[in-house]
Amino acid sequence: MLIDNPRGGYHFLTGISPFSSGVVASDGHEVVHATLDAHVPWRQGFELIDAHLSATGRGRPALCAIELRCPEPYSMPGFIEFNAGYVELIRSWDLYVGDHNPLARTNVAPAHGPPSEPVLHAFSYTVEAEAGAPTTFVVSGAGEIPEATLDDNEIVRKGETDPEAMREKAGHVVATMGSRLAALGAGWGQVTTTDVYTVFMHEGLLESAVIGQMGAATRHGLRWYRSRPPVIDLDFEMDVRGIRHEITV
Incomplete structure (x- = not known):
C-alpha cells in the first residue's frame, strides 16, 4: 500500500515495523541522497542528520531513508532487538504516519573492515523541486525472504549457497x-543506482x-558490496534508487 506523508513530501510503500519498503517523492519534491564522508555510530548519525536537515531548511519529517552498516549479521532475535531500539528513536522523532514507519532502510554487514558497532552509512531526504521534476525514489534493501515477514524459516533455500541456490535467491530478490x-509508480528505466550485497559471488550469478x-x-552499471545481509542465513540483498542529486556530508 502506498501512503502519503505530506509532512515529509513523499509517499511510502508500507513494509514492517522497522522500515517501509520504499519511498517516492511527492509532486513538487525530490529525494536527495547523502553519503557520510566517515561512518559514525548510528545514534550519533541521527544527530548529524538533524543538524544537516536544519542547515538545509528542512525539518526532521523530510528524512525518508537510512543506510546502516553492522559488525556482523544478527540472529533473527538479535535483529528484532536492534530494531526495537531503532523504532524507539524513529518514534521519538515523531516520524511515524499512523501505525506505519515511513522510512526506507538498508542494513548490511561488510565482510572486510566491518565497524565495531552499528553505524550510519548514508541517508536520504526530500527537498522542494520544480514542477514536473523527474520521479525520484529509494527502494529499501531486501533479502531472499518473503515480503512483510521476519520468520527465518521462510528464507529461500536457507543454508544453501551453491550456484543454483544463489541464482534462485538472487532471482527472488x-x-x-x-x-x-x-x-512506487517507477520502473527499472528510472533507476540510477543498483546495489548488490553478497559474499557468494559465483561466476555468472549477476x-x-x-x-x-x-x-x-x-x-x-551495478555496484557490488562484499557484504552480508543483516540476518544470519540471508545471503543476497539488493537495493535500488533513482536520484538526481547525490552529495557527501
Missing part, C-alpha cells in the same frame, strides 16, 4: 525490487539472475 518499483532483469538501468 530481483523480483522483489521489480514489484516494489512498480508499487549475468544470469540480475542484469537481464534491469533493462535500461544497466546503463548506470
Whole structure:
C-alpha cells in the first residue's frame, strides 16, 4: 500500500515495523541522497542528520531513508532487538504516519573492515523541486525472504549457497525490487543506482539472475558490496534508487 506523508513530501510503500519498503517523492519534491564522508555510530548519525536537515531548511519529517552498516549479521532475535531500539528513536522523532514507519532502510554487514558497532552509512531526504521534476525514489534493501515477514524459516533455500541456490535467491530478490518499483509508480528505466550485497559471488550469478532483469538501468552499471545481509542465513540483498542529486556530508 502506498501512503502519503505530506509532512515529509513523499509517499511510502508500507513494509514492517522497522522500515517501509520504499519511498517516492511527492509532486513538487525530490529525494536527495547523502553519503557520510566517515561512518559514525548510528545514534550519533541521527544527530548529524538533524543538524544537516536544519542547515538545509528542512525539518526532521523530510528524512525518508537510512543506510546502516553492522559488525556482523544478527540472529533473527538479535535483529528484532536492534530494531526495537531503532523504532524507539524513529518514534521519538515523531516520524511515524499512523501505525506505519515511513522510512526506507538498508542494513548490511561488510565482510572486510566491518565497524565495531552499528553505524550510519548514508541517508536520504526530500527537498522542494520544480514542477514536473523527474520521479525520484529509494527502494529499501531486501533479502531472499518473503515480503512483510521476519520468520527465518521462510528464507529461500536457507543454508544453501551453491550456484543454483544463489541464482534462485538472487532471482527472488530481483523480483522483489521489480514489484516494489512498480508499487512506487517507477520502473527499472528510472533507476540510477543498483546495489548488490553478497559474499557468494559465483561466476555468472549477476549475468544470469540480475542484469537481464534491469533493462535500461544497466546503463548506470551495478555496484557490488562484499557484504552480508543483516540476518544470519540471508545471503543476497539488493537495493535500488533513482536520484538526481547525490552529495557527501
